[in-house]
Amino acid sequence: MTFPYVYHASYSELALPDNHRFPINKYRDLYELGLKRGILEQTRCVTPDAIDINELKQVxxxxxxxxxxxxxxxxxxxxxxxxxxxxQLVRRSLHAVNGTKLCVELALEHNVAVNLTGGYHHAHYDFGSGFCIFNDLVIAAHHAIKHYQLDKVLIIDCDVHQGDGTATLCQSVPEIITCSIHCAKNFPARKQISDHDIELENGCNDSEYLAILSQSLPLLIAMHQPQLIIYDAGVDIHQDDDLGYAAISTQGLMQRDQLIMQLAQSQQIPVAAVIGGGYSRNRQQLAERHYQLLSAINTTCCE
Incomplete structure (x- = not known):
């Protein structure tokens, strides 16, 4: 049995200058790669509508x-x-944010779900930053707390950049626990205070990275006992990423995602995953890196 996922064509429908560094096609590329390899089934795809503007204004x-x-x-x-x-940017933003909210609903129903975009963790209360306009992670967490009566939601952010917007938006929200695992010397220059910030040195490799995760995440889960994990599976920690300073291999990405999925499954905690950051001019290689998340979910949660 495969897992449910959220996708909308608008995710990759955005005209950008030829030299723009944001790889807007990666969402469609990942979707098509997943279908081609049979890890995504068309019948399990859920298509989001645009989010209600009033929901954005709650955050x-x-x-x-x-x-x-x-x-x-x-x-x-x-x-x-x-x-x-x-x-176009407005349209894709409204669908993408609602996609993560819908992903949370599916995860709570089916134990795991993926939104094939998301992770807009640099969006703050009254400004956007770093390709992020509205913070889908926080909006989805609030939705889960309000509509599913959850006491604790844990956001695990493994993007190479600190989730500074997530940190500031949740500092006075005790129901949302924020954990950002990121390179210390990378964007944003001015870091904010998450509930848990785990800073990595430049050049951090697979063994170092996985050791940090395996030591810290079980403690976090034991400490907070979340009823839902929202997981930002950014791949810009990859050794060949254009904007990352870590040295994680493609196999390391898979092991990271498996570790988190196995940990959540062992504690019977639903996981709503988003694909997060990842930057490369090589579309095939970038899709392959993001594909590791789908593969990890398939091998960990669906067998």
Whole structure:
């Protein structure tokens, strides 16, 4: 039996300049690779609608939300986000954020689910940053707490960059526990305070990285006893990533994802996973790195 996943064509429908560093095609590439290899089944695909604007305003500044939707953010604000404004950008943002919310619902029903985008952890209360406009992780966590009466949601963020927006949005929300495992010397330059920040040295390799995870994550789960894990499975820790300074192999990515899935399964904690960051001009190699998450879920949770 395969696992449910969330995907919308708009995830990769965004016209960007030829030299833009964001690999917008990777969502479609991963979707097609998963279907080709049979790890994704079309019948298990759930397509999100656009999220209700009022739900965004429960987490983000209403003026910021309206300004982005209406295209009236300043050029400086858009430069900080890293994308030129367009109606396409609005459309994909609204579907992507709702995708993670829907992913949480599916995970709570089926024990595991994946949104084939997501991980917009640099989005703060009243501004976007680093290709992130609205913080889907926090919005989805709030949704789970409110509609499923959960006491604790744990966000495990394994992107190479600190989840600074997630940290600031959750500092006064005791029901959401934030854990960011990231390179200390990487974007953002000014780090924020998560509930748990685990900083890696540049060049951190597979054995070092997996040892840190295997030592820290069981303690976190025992300490907080979450009823849901939202997992940002960024692959920009890969040794060949364009924006990462870690040295994790493709096999290391698989082992990381298996470790987290096995740990959650052993504790009977549902996992809603998003694919997070990953940057490469080579589309095939990048899709292969993100594919490790799908493969890990398939071997850990579906056999």
């Amino acid at each position: 983000h500044c209403p003026d910021y939300v309206d300004s982005f939707i209406n295209g009236t953010l300043t050029q400086k604000a858009m430069r900080r986000i890293g994308f030129p404004w367009s109606e």
